[in-house]
Amino acid sequence: xxxxxxxxxxxxxxxxxxxxxxxxxxxxxxxxxxxxxxxxxxxxxxxxxxxxxxxxxxxxxxxxxxxxxxxxxxxxxxxxxxxxxxxxxxxxxxxxxxxxxxxxxxxxxxxxxxxxxxxxxxxxxxxxxxxxxxxxxxxxxxxxxxxxxxxxxxxxxxxxxxxxxxxxxxxxxxxxxxxxxxxxxxxxxxxxxxxxxxxxxxxxxxxxxxxxxxxxxxxxxxxxxxxxxxxxxxxxxxxxxxxxxxxxxxxxxxxxxxxxxxxxxxxxxxxxxxxxxxxxxxxxxxxxxxxxxxxxxxxxxxxxxxxxxxxxxxxxxxxxxxxxxxxxxxxxxxxxxxxxxxxxxxxxxxxxxxxxxxxxxxxxxxxxxxxxxxxxxxxxxxxxxxxxxxxxxxxxxxxxxxxxxxxxxxxxxxxxxxxxxxxxxxxxxxxxxxxxxxxxxxxxxxxxxxxxxxxxxxxxxxxxxxxxxxxxxxxxxxxxxxxxxxxxxxxxxxxxxxxxx
Numbered sequence: 185x186x187x188x189x190x191x192x193x194x195x196x197x198x199x200x201x202x203x204x205x206x207x208x209x210x211x212x213x214x215x216x217x218x219x220x221x222x223x224x225x226x227x228x229x230x231x232x233x234x235x236x237x238x239x240x241x242x243x244x245x246x247x248x249x250x251x252x253x254x255x256x257x258x259x260x261x262x263x264x265x266x267x268x269x270x271x272x273x274x275x276x277x278x279x280x281x282x283x284x285x286x287x288x289x290x291x292x293x294x295x296x297x298x299x300x301x302x303x304x305x306x307x308x309x310x311x312x313x314x315x316x317x318x319x320x321x322x323x324x325x326x327x328x329x330x331x332x333x334x335x336x337x338x339x340x341x342x343x344x345x346x347x348x349x350x351x352x353x354x355x356x357x358x359x360x361x362x363x364x365x366x367x368x369x370x371x372x373x374x375x376x377x378x379x380x381x382x383x384x385x386x387x388x389x390x391x392x393x394x395x396x397x398x399x400x401x402x403x404x405x406x407x408x409x410x411x412x413x414x415x416x417x418x419x420x421x422x423x424x425x426x427x428x429x430x431x432x433x434x435x436x437x438x439x440x441x442x443x444x445x446x447x448x449x450x451x452x453x454x455x456x457x458x459x460x461x462x463x464x465x466x467x468x469x470x471x472x473x474x475x476x477x478x479x480x481x482x483x484x485x486x487x488x489x490x491x492x493x494x495x496x497x498x499x500x501x502x503x504x505x506x507x508x509x510x511x512x513x514x515x516x517x518x519x520x521x522x523x524x525x526x527x528x529x530x531x532x533x534x535x536x537x538x539x540x541x542x543x544x545x546x547x548x549x550x551x552x553x554x555x556x557x558x559x560x561x562x563x564x565x566x567x568x569x570x571x572x573x574x575x576x577x578x579x580x581x582x583x584x585x586x587x588x589x590x591x592x593x594x595x596x597x598x599x600x601x602x603x604x605x606x607x608x609x610x611x612x613x614x615x616x617x618x619x620x621x622x623x624x625x626x627x628x629x630x631x632x633x634x635x636x637x638x639x640x641x642x643x644x645x646x647x648x649x650x651x652x653x654x655x656x657x658x659x660x661x662x663x664x665x666x667x668x669x670x671x672x673x674x675x676x677x678x679x680x681x682x683x684x685x
Contacts, residue, residue, distance in 0.1 A: 187313035187343050187344070188342070190315055190345040191217075192221065194318050195224055202225040202577045203227070203251045203252070203253055204227050204242070204250070205226055205252065206228065206259060207255070208282060209256075209282070209295075210255045210257075210259075210295070211253055213341035214280070215253065229570070229573070230603055231600065233265050234600050235253065236266020236267050237269065238570050238571065239252040239270075239279075240270045240567075241572060241574030243578075244571070244575070245391070245554050245578040246584075249278055250275070252278075253279075254280075256282040256283050257295025260282075260299055260302060263279055266564075269562040272559075273413065273560050273562065278331075279302060279332070279333045281302065283299065283335050284296045284337065285337055285338055287339075299333070305328060306330075307333035308320065308321055310335065310337070310340060312340075315345065359476045361487070364474040368448065368474070368491065369494060372494045374495065376443060377491075377495055378406065378408075378448070379404065379408045379409070379447075381408060381449075382410070382414050382449065383413035383451055384450065384478075385414060385450050386451070386478070393480070398417065398418050402418060402419070406491060407425075409425075409428070409437040412432070412457065414452075415427075416551060416556075419550075419551045428545070429458060431460045432542060432546065445470065446470055448474055449471050449473045449474060515675050516619065517546075519649075520540060520543040521543075527659060529551045530551060530586050531589050532589065533590075534589070535556065535567075535590075536559065536564070536565050536599075539619070539677075540619045543680075565599050568597075569600050569601075569604075572588050572590035576612045588613070590616045590617065591619065593621070593624075594618055594635075598632070605642055607668045616639075617673060618670070618671070621676060622677075645669055646670035646671070647669075648674070649671060
């Protein structure tokens with residue numbers, strides 16, 4: 185069997201449902217096979233960066249590895265920002281890239297250049313037509329939650345597949361839960377423990393299993409705080425969930441961290457957004473990371489039971505209820521709030537980087553996992569719309585019945601505006617909201633095109649909104665129809681509130 189055929193079989197046998205791609209000479213054999221002879225949806229985006237963001241969004245909602253495909257040279261370099269975003273936010277992605285014929289590698293051939301720049305985590309440069317590269321890449325990406333590149337020379341697709349016993353690196357450590365239970369027991373004398381949950385709690389769970397975590401965690405008899413990407417893993421309206429910590433966290437959650445004598449952590453990477461400079465040194469020495477492989481919800485049930493048994497007499501943190509951050513609404517934040525209150529509570533909102541992201545974070549109470557999907561650690565403008573495409577396909581592939589909303593600033597929206605074409609061609613029901621304040625935060629003013637005319641050119645219905653009282657009817661118009669909709673919301677520039685520290 186030819187290598188290209190073996191790759192398709194491997195994908196289908198591993199239940200790959202969707203791949204995001206942009207065609208090019210060096211990947212043409214695989215690209216054509218996906219379109220012509222497979223059961224896999226090969227979604228043509230309009231820019232390679234968007235293919236990586238879409239694969240990222242696909243992973244974040246499904247917890248299944250996202251896959252993107254691009255050609256050599258500029259195709260690969262265009263992937264860089266998307267792959268870097270996935271690396272910083274610990275997303276499991278396989279980036280398949282093309283390369284020239286093996287005999288031309290290193291000889292300054294057309295579009296030939298060293299490709300190691302995509303190996304933020306690791307990557308495989310295939311030397312023989314062996315599926316071991318794919319097996320190892322999928323295993324490592326799944327367990328490391330990082331993007332991995334597979335680079336394939338163009339002539340290799342037509343070579344006969346071989347089976348080897350190559351010893352490629354398997355660089356992950358699936359710790360046993362007994363170690364975590366012992367770590368809890370060692371701190372049984374803690375009087376004021378707090379549990380910090382990061383996105384690592386999703387482990388290798390399915391989407392449905394992730395949804396079950398709320399029922400398990402709500403029984404925990406100690407305070408819970410979360411990082412940004414873990415918001416909604418436990419309903420933030422529950423008494424034991426104090427909500428988001430960090431630079432944009434609320435005051436009660438940050439106060440809980442400062443007052444705790446022990447902070448147990450599941451799945452947090454302790455980034456500077458989570459533990460910012462002014463409190464970092466006061467927190468880190470109290471942190472007890474609980475490292476264990478999360479392959480079923482029973483792992484979390486065991487941990488919760490251990491906490492409740494060990495700290496049944498622990499003092500509960502008692503702070504005034506400051507979870508609803510208080511600040512004076514301006515025009516921008518008021519319109520964001522009006523959008524949020526008219527969306528279903530479990531809607532999936534993708535954002536870029538900018539004022540809109542901060543206001544969405546402050547004003548949205550997360551009640552379900554992945555309520556907000558954003559470029560947390562990279563702050564990538566242009567992420568929101570592209571990621572929403574991947575999220576929507578993930579929802580379609582795995583029967584996830586939740587609305588998908590993309591909220592962008594006018595600057596970020598312009599960066600990948602071409603993906604309106606992908607949305608239209610696939611009739612994706614996504615509410616695409618552009619907050620148009622003609623500013624890039626504090627950095628300066630920008631001049632915008634007529635976004636509504638652009639939406640019309642792509643064949644997507646749109647509306648221009650000036651007043652907050654127009655938002656409700658337009659959100660509901662989107663909800664009752666089965667098609668994409670663009671809402672351009674004119675708003676005044678507004679200073680961001682200071683962090684609630």
